[in-house]
Amino acid sequence: MNIWCVGRNYAEHAKELGNSVPEEPMIFLKAGSTIVPNQGRFALPKFSQDIHHECEVAYRFDAQLNLSEMTLALDLTARDVQTKLKNAGHPWTLAKSFKASCPIGPFVEAQFDVAFIFKVNGETRQMGQTHDMIHSTDKLKKYVLERFPVHPGDLLLTGTPKGVSRLAPGDRLEAEIPGILKAAWSIDP
Numbered sequence: 074m075n076i077w078c079v080g081r082n083y084a085e086h087a088k089e090l091g092n093s094v095p096e097e098p099m100i101f102l103k104a105g106s107t108i109v110p111n112q113g114r115f116a117l118p119k120f121s122q123d124i125h126h127e128c129e130v131a132y133r134f135d136a137q138l139n140l141s142e143m144t145l146a147l148d149l150t151a152r153d154v155q156t157k158l159k160n161a162g163h164p165w166t167l168a169k170s171f172k173a174s175c176p177i178g179p180f181v182e183a184q185f186d187v188a189f190i191f192k193v194n195g196e197t198r199q200m201g202q203t204h205d206m207i208h209s210t211d212k213l214k215k216y217v218l219e220r221f222p223v224h225p226g227d228l229l230l231t232g233t234p235k236g237v238s239r240l241a242p243g244d245r246l247e248a249e250i251p252g253i254l255k256a257a258w259s260i261d262p
Contacts, residue, residue, distance in 0.1 A: 074105030075227040076175055077217050078129075078148055082206050082232025098208045098216045101165060103148070103230075107175040109258060115173035116261040117242060121151035124240050127233035128191035128199045128248050132183055132210065136225045140214055142180040145189055145248040145256050146230050149174040149240070177228070178248055178256025185210050192247045193240065201234030208232075 080099040109115045117124050127148040132140035148169070155168035191199040203210065210231060217223055240246075243262040249255045 074108075075221075075224065076103040076105060076107070076230060077221065077223070077227060078103055078169070078230040079208070079213055079232040082208055082213075083201065083234045084205075084207060085235035094207060098213055100217065100221070101169060103170045103175050107170055107173060109173045109176040111176075111178045111256050112258070113176060114259045114261055115176065117240065118151065118171050120167075120171075121154050123151065123153040125150045125152045125237045126191065126193065126198065126240055126246065127237050128189065128201070129230045129233050130187060130189060130201075130203055130210075130250075131177060131231065132214075132229045133180060134223055134225055134227045134229065138218060138223060138225065140183050140210065140229065143183040143187075144178040144180045144254065145191075145250060146178070146228070147176045147191075147246065147248070147258070148230055148233060149176070150237075152239075175230075176246070176256075176258045178254055181254050184253065187250050187253065189248065189250045191236075192249075193238075193244050195245075195247075198238055199234055199236035203231070205234065206232060 131146035133142040135141040151168040188202045244260045
């Protein structure tokens with residue numbers, strides 16, 4: 074399974090990190106083996122001291138390559154490593170596709186105009202709405218399908234709103250689309 078991720082798809086998130094907003098979708102990959110299932114536990118990697126959460130609406134491609142199911146996912150990012158790699162002009166793979174870097178929630182029928190909330194230890198850290206995305210879900214789907222070898226079962230992560238911040242060992246993570254789905258994960262102490 075491929076995990077097709079979209080960077081800088083919310084203007085306020087790009088701004089909070091001092092990044093420009095791309096004119097076209099900025100796509101990067103996470104390995105399918107990075108997934109942590111709903112209610113799962115995982116450890117933060119030892120090679121980074123600055124793992125950030127990025128809560129995102131994620132869609133799954135079905136057998137006809139339509140986006141028929143959705144969930145919430147975390148695009149965990151080793152921000153210190155990413156900064157070093159970006160400054161050197163290198164790919165971000167180590168910063169984005171490390172072990173357990175993609176916790177995902179339960180899948181439900183896809184909707185394309187939703188609000189979502191992400192909490193760490195009960196404190197709200199991120200709130201987003203898909204209608205605030207720079208590139209719509211439909212545009213992202215078309216862009217990815219035209220350019221990449223997408224397969225049924227692949228995921229499309231649509232970008233994160235502002236509010237990303239550092240995670241710590243022992244944190245309890247919760248993501249919710251009110252009235253539609255709830256997800257939770259725990260970080261090992």
